[in-house]
Amino acid sequence: MHPILKLVAQRLALGLLLLFAASILIFVGTAILPGDVAQSILGQSATPEALANLRAELGVDQPAITRYFSWLGGVLQGDLGTALTNGRDIAESLSTRLGNTLFLAFWAALIAVPLAITLGLLAVRYKDRWPDKLISAITLTTISIPEFMIGYLLIFFLSIQLPLLIGGMEFLPDGLQSWLLSNLRFSSVALMNDSMTLIEKIKSITLPIMVLTLVVLAHMMRMTRAAILNVMQSAYIETAELKGLGMLKIIRKHAFPNAIAPIVNVVMLNLAYLVVGVVVVEVVFAYPGMGQYLVDHVSKRDVPVVQACGLIFAAVYIGLNLIADIVSILANPRLRHPK
Amino acid sequence: MTDQLKHLSEKVTKGLMTRREFVGRAAALGVTAAVANSMLASAAKAAGPVRGGTLKLGASGGESTNTQDPALTASEVPLYNLRHWGETLVDVGADGNIEYRMAESVEGSADAKQWVFKIRKGVPFSNGKDMTPEDVLMTMQRHSNEDSQSGALGIMRGIEDMKVDGDNFIVNLSTGNADLPYLMADYHLMIQPGGGMDDPGAGIGTGPYTIEFDEPGVRHGFKRREDYWDAENRGFAEFSEQLVLNDATARTAALQSGQVHMINRVDPKVASLLDRAPNLSVKSTAGRGHYVFIMHVDTAPFDNNELRLALKYAINRQEMVDKILRGYGSIGNDFPINAGYPLFDTSIAQRAHDLAKAAEHYKKSGHDGSPIILRTADGAFPGAVDAAALFQQSAQAAGIPLEIKREPNDGYWSEVWNVQPFCASYWGGRPVQDQMYSTAYLSTADWNDTRFKRPEFDEMLLAARAEIDEVKRKEIYSKMAVMLRDEGGLILPMFNDFVGAIAANVGGWVDDPNGPLMNNKAPIKCWLTDA
Numbered sequence: 001m002h003p004i005l006k007l008v009a010q011r012l013a014l015g016l017l018l019l020f021a022a023s024i025l026i027f028v029g030t031a032i033l034p035g036d037v038a039q040s041i042l043g044q045s046a047t048p049e050a051l052a053n054l055r056a057e058l059g060v061d062q063p064a065i066t067r068y069f070s071w072l073g074g075v076l077q078g079d080l081g082t083a084l085t086n087g088r089d090i091a092e093s094l095s096t097r098l099g100n101t102l103f104l105a106f107w108a109a110l111i112a113v114p115l116a117i118t119l120g121l122l123a124v125r126y127k128d129r130w131p132d133k134l135i136s137a138i139t140l141t142t143i144s145i146p147e148f149m150i151g152y153l154l155i156f157f158l159s160i161q162l163p164l165l166i167g168g169m170e171f172l173p174d175g176l177q178s179w180l181l182s183n184l185r186f187s188s189v190a191l192m193n194d195s196m197t198l199i200e201k202i203k204s205i206t207l208p209i210m211v212l213t214l215v216v217l218a219h220m221m222r223m224t225r226a227a228i229l230n231v232m233q234s235a236y237i238e239t240a241e242l243k244g245l246g247m248l249k250i251i252r253k254h255a256f257p258n259a260i261a262p263i264v265n266v267v268m269l270n271l272a273y274l275v276v277g278v279v280v281v282e283v284v285f286a287y288p289g290m291g292q293y294l295v296d297h298v299s300k301r302d303v304p305v306v307q308a309c310g311l312i313f314a315a316v317y318i319g320l321n322l323i324a325d326i327v328s329i330l331a332n333p334r335l336r337h338p339k
Numbered sequence: 340m341t342d343q344l345k346h347l348s349e350k351v352t353k354g355l356m357t358r359r360e361f362v363g364r365a366a367a368l369g370v371t372a373a374v375a376n377s378m379l380a381s382a383a384k385a386a387g388p389v390r391g392g393t394l395k396l397g398a399s400g401g402e403s404t405n406t407q408d409p410a411l412t413a414s415e416v417p418l419y420n421l422r423h424w425g426e427t428l429v430d431v432g433a434d435g436n437i438e439y440r441m442a443e444s445v446e447g448s449a450d451a452k453q454w455v456f457k458i459r460k461g462v463p464f465s466n467g468k469d470m471t472p473e474d475v476l477m478t479m480q481r482h483s484n485e486d487s488q489s490g491a492l493g494i495m496r497g498i499e500d501m502k503v504d505g506d507n508f509i510v511n512l513s514t515g516n517a518d519l520p521y522l523m524a525d526y527h528l529m530i531q532p533g534g535g536m537d538d539p540g541a542g543i544g545t546g547p548y549t550i551e552f553d554e555p556g557v558r559h560g561f562k563r564r565e566d567y568w569d570a571e572n573r574g575f576a577e578f579s580e581q582l583v584l585n586d587a588t589a590r591t592a593a594l595q596s597g598q599v600h601m602i603n604r605v606d607p608k609v610a611s612l613l614d615r616a617p618n619l620s621v622k623s624t625a626g627r628g629h630y631v632f633i634m635h636v637d638t639a640p641f642d643n644n645e646l647r648l649a650l651k652y653a654i655n656r657q658e659m660v661d662k663i664l665r666g667y668g669s670i671g672n673d674f675p676i677n678a679g680y681p682l683f684d685t686s687i688a689q690r691a692h693d694l695a696k697a698a699e700h701y702k703k704s705g706h707d708g709s710p711i712i713l714r715t716a717d718g719a720f721p722g723a724v725d726a727a728a729l730f731q732q733s734a735q736a737a738g739i740p741l742e743i744k745r746e747p748n749d750g751y752w753s754e755v756w757n758v759q760p761f762c763a764s765y766w767g768g769r770p771v772q773d774q775m776y777s778t779a780y781l782s783t784a785d786w787n788d789t790r791f792k793r794p795e796f797d798e799m800l801l802a803a804r805a806e807i808d809e810v811k812r813k814e815i816y817s818k819m820a821v822m823l824r825d826e827g828g829l830i831l832p833m834f835n836d837f838v839g840a841i842a843a844n845v846g847g848w849v850d851d852p853n854g855p856l857m858n859n860k861a862p863i864k865c866w867l868t869d870a
Contacts, residue, residue, distance in 0.1 A: 035749070041411055042411070050489065054488040085406070163596070188589065188592040189397075189598050193554075283589070286584045286593075293556065
């Protein structure tokens with residue numbers, strides 16, 4: 001068996017074990033939280049009879065162990081069950097939410113990853129000169145501002161102030177003004193539904209994409225810069241320089257391939273963040289993603305849904321880490337052909 | 340010139356220019372401010388309701404766990420949903436009087452024990468069938484039978500039996516209740532075909548809209564029904580859409596940028612600033628809801644009335660209204676009734692902030708000086724943590740060792756409220772005094788969160804309930820209020836207003852003290868003037 005295939009098989013098996021452990025942790029965690037699903041549904045206005053009736057109907061009056069294994073049995077047969085709170089099919093609601101989350105993560109990553117790496121390369125090329133300092137200053141500033149704050153600032157300037165500003169530009173011809181108004185419209189609410197076209201969907205999530213890009217940029221950019229600078233100290237770079245190669249060419253052909261492993265690791269970490277960690281951005285823009293869905297169900301103690309979300313998040317982390325490992329092996333001849 | 344003015348006023352309605360700017364420009368064109376303002380007003384207010392368009396509400400209080408089952412409705416977004424597709428027997432109008440919906444008339448017996456609701460004929464459900472008295476009966480049974488999970492279970496408890504007689508739905512009570520029609524206005528009691536026994540969350544009812552799409556925690560869409568029975572008064576927009584915007588800033592931004600036409604729960608901190616923004620207005624309505632600190636009168640040290648009085652005198656009510664509600668509210672008097680209720684006695688003396696008296700009562704109580712623990716959480720009511728801090732400050736000034744214990748929002752209503760002896764909480768208010776008192780101050784009440792159990796009080800409440808003579812009733816209610824104010828475990832510093840906001844092109848707004856955004860009926864009673 002090829003060593004890489006063997007590694008993938010090993011990691012997948014380990015991943016499954018991790019998922020199982022995660023499901024136990026999540027189950028125990030939600031059981032420790034005060035209150036239960038019936039109490040959360042009925043809220044302040046719950047009467048003891050109504051509580052008892054609801055508990056019996058939802059089956060949460062059963063012992064925890066019984067509930068866990070009946071859930072596990074369902075999952076192993078591919079049945080995620082129904083939400084306790086509103087009786088909806090979990091797989092169905094989850095797939096829409098997961099689709100939305102991946103959609104946002106995909107577009108944010110499509111912009112953020114190439115941008116971060118390019119900026120990193122530029123920062124190395126102009127090391128310690130003003131472009132390097134400018135890039136670092138801007139990205140470090142945006143990573144230091146809390147993401148909800150960036151969201152609010154963008155909403156304030158782009159959704160509220162910009163239309164007023166354009167509307168006040170009396171000198172513009174009417175046609176141009178109304179064109180600008182209808183096309184430079186940044187929605188502060190990131191609507192997302194099936195009846196929208198792809199262009200409409202992308203337009204609707206412009207602001208969240210901008211926020212996420214600004215938040216993840218610095219980490220990847222700094223890592224690219226550091227990893228390449230590290231390689232730049234090597235003797236073969238000096239050789240390349242002495243051969244008279246241009247700086248950008250050295251970075252592109254000699255330094256970057258050797259710095260891929262750490263960069264890929266950071267990129268995967270940020271991709272995982274884009275999938276599982278964007279609940280704050282979802283709340284600010286009312287985006288119907290997984291994060292908000294999970295938080296709602298945690299606060300209602302809707303265990304089957306929390307379990308399902310937890311499994312997906314864990315799977316995303318495990319999967320992306322696996323990809324990062326494989327890529328770093330493929331990028332390194334010494335690991336690719338072990339003795 | 341008129342063309343130019345028209346162009347400018349259109350800009351204002353589109354949100355591209357502030358009202359102030361418009362008046363300035365109009366002045367430059369030789370139009371006085373008064374005329375300019377009235378032009379704007381007439382641009383925004385067409386004569387009578389306008390039909391058509393899509394009216395959008397941005398609302399907080401929705402989660403992805405919500406259902407359309409009226410029995411399980413507890414937060415605000417599902418409540419707006421119910422109002423779209425369902426209707427109750429009666430409504431409580433903005434003036435506090437009964438408005439007839441599925442019932443055409445109501446008649447009570449002299450002892451207020453038997454109530455006959457004449458059911459309206461020819462009202463179709465959205466599934467095409469006509470609503471019948473049997474549907475009403477089955478609905479009421481679903482909310483009151485043994486395995487009911489309904490939030491209305493508590494108010495259905497006094498009912499001895501219910502039956503259908505021809506066109507009438509008849510309710511017999513074990514003890515007389517002159518306010519029964521008000522209880523039937525409870526939003527859980529939406530009339531559903533077959534009582535909703537088979538499919539409670541189907542969203543089929545007699546309301547002006549049907550569900551177009553239903554994505555809990557995200558958005559809910561409704562289409563107007565052609566066959567709605569009361570199209571004269573409700574259901575003007577062709578489509579009504581609700582976006583769930585739980586974040587306060589997201590809500591105000593959506594309104595400001597024109598993505599929604601109305602929003603609920605404007606944070607009092609920003610309400611006055613928001614009101615200055617162009618093309619929208621903040622609507623603040625005095626209601627019956629109140630923010631409270633509750634003491635269990637059967638638990639030491641709160642079983643000592645002197646100590647309770649000390650705390651009641653120590654709280655600075657006006658400061659709370661000014662700093663916590665930013666003026667969007669009014670001071671309370673330690674009983675849960677205000678001028679928003681019928682039969683309110685305005686002559687009851689207001690308790691003032693009096694540190695000397697507080698110190699005096701504290702001394703009389705003989706409390707050993709150990710810390711008195713007040714539990715609070717952000718979720719208890721907006722600003723509850725700050726309010727507790729203000730309370731602590733003023734109590735300490737009177738020498739009372741009040742200590743704050745901050746609790747997590749999670750589980751607050753199950754672990755702290757109605758469990759711990761002293762905590763912050765809120766009440767939403769009820770349409771009539773009897774309902775408020777029976778919900779929380781009757782000895783046997785489910786939610787007697789102050790453990791106030793006094794036979795004299797119960798007797799007065801039951802006597803008032805069956806009393807048809809309003810003068811006598813008012814007298815009894817007044818006595819009860821004074822008793823609760825002086826001996827109860829309730830510290831009620833403030834009544835909060837409902838603060839919402841609507842865009843300038845929304846017509847039909849009426850202040851309704853029964854609930855936020857016209858008792859959750861703004862989406863079905865308002866219209867778009869430029870639809």
